[in-house]
Amino acid sequence: MGLFNVILRCIYRLERIWSFVISKLCNPSSQKIEVLHLSDNFLVINKGHDIVINSNDPHVAESLHSILSKLYPTLVNPKLRHYFHFVHRLDFVTSGVLCLALNKKAASAAAQCFEKRLTKKYYMALVRGHVSEEVIDIKAAIGECSSEKNGNHKMCVEDDTECLAPRTAFTRLIVLERGIFAAYPASKVMLRPVTGRRHQLRVHCHYLGHTIVGDYTYSSGKDVNPDRTFLHALRLILPNAVEPLDIMTSDPFQNINKTNSWVPVERINNLQAAFTKIEHNIP
Numbered sequence: 279m280g281l282f283n284v285i286l287r288c289i290y291r292l293e294r295i296w297s298f299v300i301s302k303l304c305n306p307s308s309q310k311i312e313v314l315h316l317s318d319n320f321l322v323i324n325k326g327h328d329i330v331i332n333s334n335d336p337h338v339a340e341s342l343h344s345i346l347s348k349l350y351p352t353l354v355n356p357k358l359r360h361y362f363h364f365v366h367r368l369d370f371v372t373s374g375v376l377c378l379a380l381n382k383k384a385a386s387a388a389a390q391c392f393e394k395r396l397t398k399k400y401y402m403a404l405v406r407g408h409v410s411e412e413v414i415d416i417k418a419a420i421g422e423c424s425s426e427k428n429g430n431h432k433m434c435v436e437d438d439t440e441c442l443a444p445r446t447a448f449t450r451l452i453v454l455e456r457g458i459f460a461a462y463p464a465s466k467v468m469l470r471p472v473t474g475r476r477h478q479l480r481v482h483c484h485y486l487g488h489t490i491v492g493d494y495t496y497s498s499g500k501d502v503n504p505d506r507t508f509l510h511a512l513r514l515i516l517p518n519a520v521e522p523l524d525i526m527t528s529d530p531f532q533n534i535n536k537t538n539s540w541v542p543v544e545r546i547n548n549l550q551a552a553f554t555k556i557e558h559n560i561p
Contacts, residue, residue: 281307290477295355311345312527319384320377321346321353321362321520322514327373332360336492348377351539353380355467365516366399369477371493374511375525384424387518388448393475400553401469402454402478402506403529404540405488409465413548414451418445420475432495435485448472449482452556454549457542459491460503466542467550468512472560474518479509513553 303354310326326353332343343360346353354361363385365377379385391397407534419436421444436444448471455466465488469479484496494506513526529549531540547555 283487288413291371292384311342311349312517312523314375314527315378315522315523319380320365320388320523321350321380321523322375322377322523323526325368325373325376325511326370327510330370331364331367331376342376365405366397367387367544368511369480369509371507372401372509372511373506373530375514375527376397377514377516377523377525384520387520388516391516391518395472395519398473398513398557399511399554400513401471402510402512402529403467404459404491405467405483406462406463406467406491407488408456408463409451409453409467409486409488413454414486416447416449416451416486416487418447418482420478420481421445422445422476431476433475433481435481445475446473447475447478447482450556450560451483452552453546454552455546456544457540459540464491464540466540468547468549468556470556471561480507506558536558 281417301386309556310329312324313321314324315322322348323410329345330341332341341362343362343426345363348440355363362378363382365379368376379388419441420433421436421441423432423434423438424440424442432442450472451472452468453472454468457464457466467488469493471478475481480490480496481491484493489497489501490507490509492501492507493509494501508531510527510530512529513522516523
């Protein structure tokens with residue numbers, strides 16, 4: 279019986295591996311997802327840009343929950359509306375670390391981390407212009423823009439006359455590099471959202487006068503040349519009671535062949551220094 283169970287487990291694992299390989303070869307959308315961590319409690323992925331998390335809109339060709347359900351059918355929970363416990367979310371345009379809980383206990387533990395503000399999230403972005411100060415605290419309340427009528431939920435800061443029901447928002451920015459992007463000045467920055475408002479990082483960068491490269495919405499439709507919005511969820515620290523996580527991706531903007539010629543000219547902080555400085559005296 280013991281040997282039989284071992285054989286069954288081997289066959290099961292081989293089937294999952296084979297299914298994964300076939301899906302990679304036959305489904306181009308699977309190339310947009312990289313698994314960073316998989317356990318009994320959590321699935322952590324590196325989400326590609328321009329993927330909606332979940333959608334019931336029949337006009338949406340693919341969503342993250344539909345892609346994952348095809349890649350990992352054994353992890354699907356049919357009792358959930360979108361098959362998985364999404365611990366948090368990323369904007370459609372944003373790539374990077376995204377965590378899903380695979381059981382109720384893990385989902386509850388992760389939710390408590392977010393409620394108690396124990397979670398730490400770090401983003402990397404390329405922004406227009408050279409940011410002059412090394413570290414900037416951006417404290418500007420954010421609300422929905424009243425003139426937005428297309429269902430895109432564009433947001434704005436409280437001093438905008440069209441801002442509805444603004445809520446406090448706090449982002450810390452630290453400069454990593456200054457350089458050139460497609461012949462124009464740009465900066466590579468790390469962003470630490472202390473609060474979690476819709477589009478917070480995109481709105482705060484625009485408010486600062488350094489809109490994120492490729493952000494069509496917050497550049498008033500002017501930034502159309504890049505093939506993406508250059509905002510990436512770099513690292514997630516989730517110190518939950520079930521399984522503490524500290525997951526980070528590589529720098530997605532380091533390879534200039536994949537980022538429309540980002541050329542660093544001046545390095546201000548490496549990642550290790552930036553992680554230390556960005557946490558200094560954060561309440």
